[in-house]
Each structure stands twice: as C-alpha cells, then as structure tokens.
Amino acid sequence: FLSNHISLVLATIFNKPVPLHLSLLTFKPGSTVICTTSELKAIVQVKASAPTLRHVVVCDVVIKAQADLDLCGQAGLQLWTMRELELVGTKHPRPATYPKVSALSFLMYTSGTTGDPKGVEITHANILACAAGAKDRLNRGDGAVCFTPASIHLSYLPMPHILEQIVQSVMISAKGRIGFYQGNTLKLTEDLVELRPTHFVTVPRLLNKIYDKVIQAGGSSSSGGGIKGWLFKRAVQTKLANLKQGYQAHPLYDKLVFSKIQAKLGLDRCRFVLTGSAPISDDVLSFFRILLTSTITEGYGQSECTGASTLTDHDDVQCGTVGAPMASCEIKLVSVPEMGYYIYISIRKQLITKRHRYLVTDSVHGDVNKIPVNGRGEICFRGPTVFSGYFKAPDKTAEAFDADGWLHSGDIGVWTLDGRLKIVDRKKNIFKLSQGEYVAPEKIENVIKASVYVGQSFVYGDSLHAVLVGIIVPEAAQLKMLADSLNVSGSLIDLCRHPKVVEAVHKDIVAVGKKGALSGFETVRAILLHPEHFTVENDLLTPTFKLKRNDAKKLFSTQIDALYDKAGDLVAGKNIKQGE
Incomplete structure (x- = not known):
C-alpha cells in the first residue's frame, strides 16, 4: 500500500532460494530489499551481481547486531531496521505521487515448478480488474457485502x-x-x-x-x-x-x-x-x-492472470468445478490433439464437406458414466487481468500467448452445461508409457488421495516402462490404526518398512483407483511408504505447495529403481535404471 502511495514497484520473492530469486532481478540505483536477519547472508551473496543495491531493511529486529552491520558494511550495503526507516519517513515526508493505472505495480515471481522462476509483470490495471471481478462475484445476492470495513x-x-x-x-x-x-x-x-x-x-x-x-x-x-x-x-x-x-x-x-x-x-x-x-x-x-x-468458494487462476479467473457462486453447493469466469476476464478452450482432447466432434458428409458440433459428453477423468459437457480442451485467458509479459524475458512471453492474444494455461478443462469450468487434466505434466499410453500423474494423485492412508503422493513413470510406481507419504494416525489391526507395532519408520503394512496400503490405493475409474495403465503397481512429508524446506514443494517432480525424481531415483524391480517391469530382460 505504501509503495503504491509513492509509485514504487515491488518485486516479491519466495524465501527459498533467495539468491536465485534475487539474482533474477535488475536493481535500479538506490534499490532496497526488505527482509529478515536470516536472509542477510543470501542478499550479500548476490551483491556482486546487483551493484546498484544500496539498502537493506530488516523487519524482525529493533536493535541491529554488530555482526550484521559488519557483514553488510563489507558488501557496501547500508543496514536499517524498520523502526529507523519509519523515523526517517516521519522527518522527511514525501508527497503522494500516485501511479497511472497502466504502470507496473509489482513483479510476481513464479514458484519455479518446472524451471527458473519468471517475473510476472502485474500492472495496477490488472489488480483493479481482478479485485473488481472478485468483489462482484463474492458480494452476496441477498445484499450482505462480503468485504466491508468490518471485515x-x-x-x-x-x-x-x-x-x-x-x-x-x-x-x-x-x-x-x-x-x-x-x-x-x-x-x-x-x-x-x-x-x-x-x-x-x-x-x-x-x-x-x-x-x-x-x-x-x-x-x-x-x-x-x-x-x-x-x-x-x-x-x-x-x-x-x-x-x-x-x-x-x-x-x-x-x-x-x-x-x-x-x-x-x-x-x-x-x-x-x-x-x-x-x-x-x-x-x-x-x-x-x-x-x-456459510459460503465456501473455490477459485481458479494463475499468477499470469493476476490470480483469480473463476469463482464459484456464494450459493453454489455443487462439487468438482471451479465456477464460472469472473466479469474481469474471458476464457475459452482450445483443442489439444496430442492428448486426444477436442472442443469439437467432426461430422463428415459426402467426403468433401465437414461441419462441427461441440463435444457433448465426456467419459474420461474419473467419471464412470458419461457427463454432459460443452467441449474439452486447454484453458486460455484474455482480458484486463492478463499480465503484460515476463520481466526481461520476451521469448518466454511470446511462448505464453498465441497469435490472437490468448494466454495458454497448460490446464485442461471442460465446460459443464450450466457454464461452470471443471479442471480435468494438466497439459504440461504428462508422459508416455512404453506401450504408447499418455499419463497425467497429477490426475492419478488427485484420485488416490481419497485413500485414508495417503497424505501426499508422487506418481512416477516414463517411456521406458509400461507401469507406474509411487512414493506415498502416509497419514501417520491412519497408518498406526492400520498397523494395530494387523498386529504390527513400531515407529512410523518401522511401519513404513513393514511388508504387511505396505501391502495393505497398496491394496487400498488400487481399490480407490478402481472406484475413481482409473484405467489399467493408470494403476500404481508398486509403492514405497516414505515417513517424511514433502515440504518447501526439503525442496520437494514449491513455495505455492506444488510438487517439484524433477527434484522428487532425483531424490527417489534409487527407490524408483527398486520399485520397478518389485513390479517386475523389465526392458529387454532387465530393469532400466534411472539415468541409464
């Protein structure tokens, strides 16, 4: 709020990894970083690549430690506490210089799920449009406004x-x-x-x-x-x-x-x-x-469209959709032929004429019976909430948009008959098994989480193997009750290694998968129970709590090899090891 008051641009960075995120920024002369004392060393590390950085403000201490002063002084940085900054502002007030709506408000760095974080350029117009769309959707139909001074x-x-x-x-x-x-x-x-x-x-x-x-x-x-x-x-x-x-x-x-x-x-x-x-x-x-x-609202969007593009209505009690588009953006679906997803069904006549109609039913993605839909494809956005581009990355910006200016999300959705959007798959996180079947691991993970024993999961497969394997982080309390029923005792680590426990959990996962209408090739054939949660701290989750699949693959490479041995999935009479 204060930065907007004097037309400053904020660059938000996740606290891990600080050096990587900071090194991606181009600092203007006199730039300032606000942080906690635990990040000072990381900031000093990137000072050489950011020579115009001059000031660092720590917000978690009142009195500066001499060691911190020496560390910053040696790097040519002036260290401030938040209280000192407030006192300087009181003595030297600056008049308000309100920004234009088209001006850049902040750089919102992506979490880097699939590569280096990208700086999403968000303007004041983007924020105003998204806020207006959200307030329009969330304001109750009975006149009781959700956002008020009493909120x-x-x-x-x-x-x-x-x-x-x-x-x-x-x-x-x-x-x-x-x-x-x-x-x-x-x-x-x-x-x-x-x-x-x-x-x-x-x-x-x-x-x-x-x-x-x-x-x-x-x-x-x-x-x-x-x-x-x-x-x-x-x-x-x-x-x-x-x-x-x-x-x-x-x-x-x-x-x-x-x-x-x-x-x-x-x-x-x-x-x-x-x-x-x-x-x-x-x-x-x-x-x-x-x-x-009360109202339980589910939303959908991404950083590139200022966070929110759809919201369910306040009186919507249905499950499984993310609602209709907000008034502040447009959404359309685009066919993805390589995944077999089409908006239209082609109807040929007399070999020379062709007309189309919308796909009207969908029997994929966990629905046993066909459900009525109005097309299926990749979700694309356009409108005042869509970002202007990635910071100093014109090639990445060009990749994100098509020729008509639509932002491609990488998510696969269907329209329900009443205009709600249902997310059913992910375009980017897919791979092909050795028999040619495409697999979307996130879809499978979303299905098997219905098992009471599954806390987190990492489903893995590749084009050299015909089956899937999984790393499962169990729900500790449920696993303990299961172990008691099997007359098995021990620590959580012991339970995760016990064959009876692993077998029982695997059977439940397979049963849940069948109930969720997973195909045979989508069944996880062997599992490992891992006692430690996937977290941001152990670098298995991004700061927005998405699984970092490449890092998980590296960490569990040995275990994945063992699981393929257990599943008996051999290539030319042997198991192809990770990295071969």
Missing part, C-alpha cells in the same frame, strides 16, 4: 503468493482489517481463535488437516458409544443429505454441534472461505459447507 482477514499465505496479494488489495480497498499469523503454521489454529476472522483464505492442504482432526475427534467419541459421538455422526449425516437438496443450515444441529466446533476453530464468525491453488476433495468441501453454514 477481518488472517494473512498466513506467503506474500509472494498471488492469491494473498489480491485478497489484501481487496481488503484495503474495502477498508477492512488484516491480521498476520505468528509465522508458524502449526500454531495457525491459535491465530484463528485469537483473531476470529470474518473470512478465511486458504489452500486445500490446511482444510484437509482441519477436516481430519474434526472427523477423528468425532469418530473417537462415536466409537466410545457416547451421546456426543452419536450426535456428531447423526448431525453430519443429516446435514450432508440436506446439502444435496441445497440446504446448508439446520437449527438443531447447528446449535448443538457445529457452533461449538466453529468456536474451537476460531471460525464462529466466518462468513465465507475462499480456497484455491490446488484441487479440494468433494468430501472436504461438503463438510466445510455444513460445518460453517
């Missing part, structure tokens, strides 16, 4: 996350209030209870964790035979049944059961939840709708 937002997503940037822009425009979490996601529940936000902007991973804890607590009460457990189970069943008829509220169960859970979670005055960045399961989405009796 309270808990900020815990990284600031380089485009979703967090847009939500804060909307909050500031509505004169709402923003609270910041303690910096530890393990204490996020404490922050929620303390702040009691009026809305909650989050990602599915956190909602999954909350869901598991609530269901596990309710299930424990139920298995004990108590009245509380019976009441919880009855309340959930009744409200889920009512939800299918379009009803979220229940006077009795909301008062006796769900209001108490809301208070414990700090969500007792939450009017709506906005989730995005990754798919959310139908079970989790429906549960939060009956738990909060």
Whole structure:
C-alpha cells in the first residue's frame, strides 16, 4: 500500500532460494530489499551481481547486531531496521505521487515448478480488474457485502503468493482489517481463535488437516458409544443429505454441534472461505459447507492472470468445478490433439464437406458414466487481468500467448452445461508409457488421495516402462490404526518398512483407483511408504505447495529403481535404471 502511495514497484520473492530469486532481478540505483536477519547472508551473496543495491531493511529486529552491520558494511550495503526507516519517513515526508493505472505495480515471481522462476509483470490495471471481478462475484445476492470495513482477514499465505496479494488489495480497498499469523503454521489454529476472522483464505492442504482432526475427534467419541459421538455422526449425516437438496443450515444441529466446533476453530464468525491453488476433495468441501453454514468458494487462476479467473457462486453447493469466469476476464478452450482432447466432434458428409458440433459428453477423468459437457480442451485467458509479459524475458512471453492474444494455461478443462469450468487434466505434466499410453500423474494423485492412508503422493513413470510406481507419504494416525489391526507395532519408520503394512496400503490405493475409474495403465503397481512429508524446506514443494517432480525424481531415483524391480517391469530382460 505504501509503495503504491509513492509509485514504487515491488518485486516479491519466495524465501527459498533467495539468491536465485534475487539474482533474477535488475536493481535500479538506490534499490532496497526488505527482509529478515536470516536472509542477510543470501542478499550479500548476490551483491556482486546487483551493484546498484544500496539498502537493506530488516523487519524482525529493533536493535541491529554488530555482526550484521559488519557483514553488510563489507558488501557496501547500508543496514536499517524498520523502526529507523519509519523515523526517517516521519522527518522527511514525501508527497503522494500516485501511479497511472497502466504502470507496473509489482513483479510476481513464479514458484519455479518446472524451471527458473519468471517475473510476472502485474500492472495496477490488472489488480483493479481482478479485485473488481472478485468483489462482484463474492458480494452476496441477498445484499450482505462480503468485504466491508468490518471485515477481518488472517494473512498466513506467503506474500509472494498471488492469491494473498489480491485478497489484501481487496481488503484495503474495502477498508477492512488484516491480521498476520505468528509465522508458524502449526500454531495457525491459535491465530484463528485469537483473531476470529470474518473470512478465511486458504489452500486445500490446511482444510484437509482441519477436516481430519474434526472427523477423528468425532469418530473417537462415536466409537466410545457416547451421546456426543452419536450426535456428531447423526448431525453430519443429516446435514450432508440436506446439502444435496441445497440446504446448508439446520437449527438443531447447528446449535448443538457445529457452533461449538466453529468456536474451537476460531471460525464462529466466518462468513465465507475462499480456497484455491490446488484441487479440494468433494468430501472436504461438503463438510466445510455444513460445518460453517456459510459460503465456501473455490477459485481458479494463475499468477499470469493476476490470480483469480473463476469463482464459484456464494450459493453454489455443487462439487468438482471451479465456477464460472469472473466479469474481469474471458476464457475459452482450445483443442489439444496430442492428448486426444477436442472442443469439437467432426461430422463428415459426402467426403468433401465437414461441419462441427461441440463435444457433448465426456467419459474420461474419473467419471464412470458419461457427463454432459460443452467441449474439452486447454484453458486460455484474455482480458484486463492478463499480465503484460515476463520481466526481461520476451521469448518466454511470446511462448505464453498465441497469435490472437490468448494466454495458454497448460490446464485442461471442460465446460459443464450450466457454464461452470471443471479442471480435468494438466497439459504440461504428462508422459508416455512404453506401450504408447499418455499419463497425467497429477490426475492419478488427485484420485488416490481419497485413500485414508495417503497424505501426499508422487506418481512416477516414463517411456521406458509400461507401469507406474509411487512414493506415498502416509497419514501417520491412519497408518498406526492400520498397523494395530494387523498386529504390527513400531515407529512410523518401522511401519513404513513393514511388508504387511505396505501391502495393505497398496491394496487400498488400487481399490480407490478402481472406484475413481482409473484405467489399467493408470494403476500404481508398486509403492514405497516414505515417513517424511514433502515440504518447501526439503525442496520437494514449491513455495505455492506444488510438487517439484524433477527434484522428487532425483531424490527417489534409487527407490524408483527398486520399485520397478518389485513390479517386475523389465526392458529387454532387465530393469532400466534411472539415468541409464
């Protein structure tokens, strides 16, 4: 907000890896970096490639340590605390110099899932368009505006996350209030209870964790035979049944059961939840709708179109779609012949004439029965929310757009008959098995996560092999219960290595895959249970919590070889090892 007040351009960088992200920036004379003391060494490392960088502001200390002063001084950097900067601003105020709407507002660096991060140039016009589109969609039809001066937002997503940037822009425009979490996601529940936000902007991973804890607590009460457990189970069943008829509220169960859970979670005055960045399961989405009796909105977009392009309506209780396009952008689907995805079906007549009609049914992507659709293809964007280009990367910018100015997302979607967009596949993360079948691993991972034993997964295959293998991070509590039922004991590491446990988890994954209508070649034939979560810290997730497949492949290369040996997938009588 302050940078906009005097027409400064912000460049947001993820805290890992700091040297890489900073080295991609071209600093103007007198440029400033705001950071915490833990990043000082990394900033000093890139000073040689950024000679115009002069100032560093640390925001986590009041008194500067002499070691930090010496470190910055030797690199030719002036070190400030945030308080010192505030005092200088008080003594030397600058008049407001408001930017033009066409001016650059910030560089939003991508998380670098498939390569080096790219600087997405976001203008003030982009932000205004996206904020207007979001407010238009989220403002309730009954007149109760979602964003007001009384609105309270808990900020815990990284600031380089485009979703967090847009939500804060909307909050500031509505004169709402923003609270910041303690910096530890393990204490996020404490922050929620303390702040009691009026809305909650989050990602599915956190909602999954909350869901598991609530269901596990309710299930424990139920298995004990108590009245509380019976009441919880009855309340959930009744409200889920009512939800299918379009009803979220229940006077009795909301008062006796769900209001108490809301208070414990700090969500007792939450009017709506906005989730995005990754798919959310139908079970989790429906549960939060009956738990909060409020709007649960799912959105879709990417940094290049300022974060949000579609949002579900406030009264939408369907699952599996990301809603309709916002008023601030256009969306179209484009055929992807190499994946067999077409917008139209060709109808030939008399060998010389050809006409087309929209694809009207789709029986792929986990739906056993054909579902009515209005075409299937790659999702493309156009409009005032679409970025102007990548920072100092004209070749990458040209690759992102087609000749008609449409931004290609790399995601595959279908239109439902009522105009909702359904994400069904990913164009970029595909590979071909040795028998010629194309595989989209993200699709399979989204299906098998329905297994109670799967916390995270990495499905792997390549063109030298005919089957898939998987690295599974199990849900520890569920794995322990499974082990108890098999009379197996030990630590989490011991359970992950025990053949009986691995076999039982694999059988459940295969069963879930069949239920989700995975084809035979999409079945994971061998698995390894890995006791450690994929995280940003161990470089297996990007800062936006997407799996870094190349890094995962390198880390688990030996285990992947062993899994192919176990699966008996041989090429010319032997297993082709990773790297051969």
